[in-house]
Amino acid sequence: YRFVFDFPYFRFRANQNSKYFPRSPHNMSDTSDDDYSDDPLDADIHQSNSTNEEDEQQEGETFDTDLPTAHKYLGKLNTVSGYTIFDDGEVIELLAIHTKTLVFPGFTLPLVMNTQLEQSTMDSFLKKCNIFVLVCADEMGSRLYKYGVTMEVFESVSQNDTLYLKAKGRQRCKILPTKEIQHLGGRLQKVTVKILAEPAFTSPIACTQLLSLCSRRPHLFANYKDLLRSYKYRRYHLAQFPCASWVYDRNEVSFYVEHMLKQLVRFYLKENIPLDPVTLSYWFIQNFQLCHEERLHLMKLDSALERLKVELRLLERERLLCCILCKTEITRQSQVFAMSKDGVQSNYCNPGGHVYETVTVVKAKNFNLVGNPSKEFSWFPGYWWTIMQCRLCQGHIGWRFSSNHLQPRTFYGLAKSGLEIRILAKNQSNELD
Known part of the structure; x- marks a missing residue:
C-alpha cells in the first residue's frame, strides 16, 4: 500500500518498500504505548556511549529561542x-x-x-x-x-x-x-x-467615586495584588451597591490576569508569559492547546476582559493531543515547552508554500520515525528533523528535532493539522495527575 508524507522540505508519494523508507533501526523507531518516549537520537549524529551522552548533555550550548522567530x-x-x-x-x-x-x-x-x-x-x-x-x-x-x-x-x-x-x-x-x-x-x-475596535478596559466602579477621592483611593489597578492591598477601602465603597464585593472583583481585568498567571505557570515559564491583558488574551489563544472551534469563538469576542473570562475556564481541564485519524494519544498539554520566544506554538512554512502550525513538546509516544534525518530547510537552526507518523494509522503528525551540540538534545514539533485536541473530564484529569 502507499503513504503520503508531509515534509518541511517537500511532499512526495512513495511505496512503503521503496528506497525512501530504509528499515534500519535508527531510521524506524517504535515507541511504547505506556510511557512517553525519549528516543535515542540517530546513530549518525549521536554517540552510543551513554556516559559520553550525559557529559555532552551538560556541556551542550543552549538553543537561542530568538532564531525560530527570524524564520532564517x-x-x-x-x-x-x-x-x-x-x-x-x-x-x-x-x-x-x-x-x-x-x-x-x-x-x-x-x-x-x-x-x-x-x-x-x-x-x-x-x-x-x-x-x-x-x-x-x-x-x-x-x-x-x-x-x-x-x-x-x-x-x-x-x-x-x-x-x-x-x-x-x-x-x-x-x-x-x-x-x-x-x-x-x-x-x-x-x-x-x-x-474591529479593541475597547479600553476599566473598573466596573470607575464612575462611582467622588472626584476628590479618585487620587487618594484609586479604583483601577494593573496588578491584582495592589488591589488587595487597598481592599479595606474598596469594601467600604462597595457596601453601597446591592451585589457582594466578589461580583465586582470578577469584572476587574487584573483579577483574571492574576489567576491566569497562576494557572499558566504549570505549563510555561513565567518570564515568557505577557502581563498586558490584551497581549495575554491573544498569547493564550496562540499557545494553549485549543480546538479550532474554541479559537474561533475567542477570536470574535470584543474585549480582552471577555476573552480572559473564557480562557480561565478553558484552563481548568487536562488536554490530550491525539492523532486526528485514529484518535491515538500522542502527548498531553503538560509536555509542551517553548523553543521560540513567541511561545510553544508557532507557524512555519515549507518550500511548497504549506503553512504548518507547530507545537513543541518534550515527550511524545505512539509514533514511528521515518526516513533519514535532514537539516535542509530546518525551522530550528542547528537541529536535524526526522518525520514522525502515527504508529497505528501511519498518519503524519510532525517531526522529531535532534542535535548533538544544542540543548535540548531532542524535542518534537507536532503539526496541529495532524492532531485533534481531546478534553478530559475532571475525574479523568485527576487520574492522570
Missing part, C-alpha cells in the same frame, strides 16, 4: 518599511489569504508563494499596500469564517519565481456579508472588511 530558512529577505494601523470601524477592501492556520495580533506568519498566479497577484497588491487579511475556514470547514486578522508584510523577496515574505498580525477585522467575495485564484480572494 526563508533566506535573506528585504525589509519593508511601515507600520499601518487602521481606525476602529474603518471599512476597507483588501487582499485575503486563506490558510488552515490562525495568527493573532502581534504574531508572525511566514509565507512562500511558488505558483505564478499567487506570486503575480500578491506582488501587484504589495506595490499598492503592504496589508492583507488572513482568513480561515469556519467551524464546519465549508466556508470562510467571518472574522480575520489584518497582516502587515515587514520582509519580502521575490526570486526564482517564488515569493517569500513575513507578515505580522495587526488588528482583528470582520468580513462584511453584504459585499461580494471575489476569488482571485489559489488561496487568494478580495474581501471588504470592517476593522
Whole structure:
C-alpha cells in the first residue's frame, strides 16, 4: 500500500518498500504505548556511549529561542518599511489569504508563494499596500469564517519565481456579508472588511467615586495584588451597591490576569508569559492547546476582559493531543515547552508554500520515525528533523528535532493539522495527575 508524507522540505508519494523508507533501526523507531518516549537520537549524529551522552548533555550550548522567530530558512529577505494601523470601524477592501492556520495580533506568519498566479497577484497588491487579511475556514470547514486578522508584510523577496515574505498580525477585522467575495485564484480572494475596535478596559466602579477621592483611593489597578492591598477601602465603597464585593472583583481585568498567571505557570515559564491583558488574551489563544472551534469563538469576542473570562475556564481541564485519524494519544498539554520566544506554538512554512502550525513538546509516544534525518530547510537552526507518523494509522503528525551540540538534545514539533485536541473530564484529569 502507499503513504503520503508531509515534509518541511517537500511532499512526495512513495511505496512503503521503496528506497525512501530504509528499515534500519535508527531510521524506524517504535515507541511504547505506556510511557512517553525519549528516543535515542540517530546513530549518525549521536554517540552510543551513554556516559559520553550525559557529559555532552551538560556541556551542550543552549538553543537561542530568538532564531525560530527570524524564520532564517526563508533566506535573506528585504525589509519593508511601515507600520499601518487602521481606525476602529474603518471599512476597507483588501487582499485575503486563506490558510488552515490562525495568527493573532502581534504574531508572525511566514509565507512562500511558488505558483505564478499567487506570486503575480500578491506582488501587484504589495506595490499598492503592504496589508492583507488572513482568513480561515469556519467551524464546519465549508466556508470562510467571518472574522480575520489584518497582516502587515515587514520582509519580502521575490526570486526564482517564488515569493517569500513575513507578515505580522495587526488588528482583528470582520468580513462584511453584504459585499461580494471575489476569488482571485489559489488561496487568494478580495474581501471588504470592517476593522474591529479593541475597547479600553476599566473598573466596573470607575464612575462611582467622588472626584476628590479618585487620587487618594484609586479604583483601577494593573496588578491584582495592589488591589488587595487597598481592599479595606474598596469594601467600604462597595457596601453601597446591592451585589457582594466578589461580583465586582470578577469584572476587574487584573483579577483574571492574576489567576491566569497562576494557572499558566504549570505549563510555561513565567518570564515568557505577557502581563498586558490584551497581549495575554491573544498569547493564550496562540499557545494553549485549543480546538479550532474554541479559537474561533475567542477570536470574535470584543474585549480582552471577555476573552480572559473564557480562557480561565478553558484552563481548568487536562488536554490530550491525539492523532486526528485514529484518535491515538500522542502527548498531553503538560509536555509542551517553548523553543521560540513567541511561545510553544508557532507557524512555519515549507518550500511548497504549506503553512504548518507547530507545537513543541518534550515527550511524545505512539509514533514511528521515518526516513533519514535532514537539516535542509530546518525551522530550528542547528537541529536535524526526522518525520514522525502515527504508529497505528501511519498518519503524519510532525517531526522529531535532534542535535548533538544544542540543548535540548531532542524535542518534537507536532503539526496541529495532524492532531485533534481531546478534553478530559475532571475525574479523568485527576487520574492522570
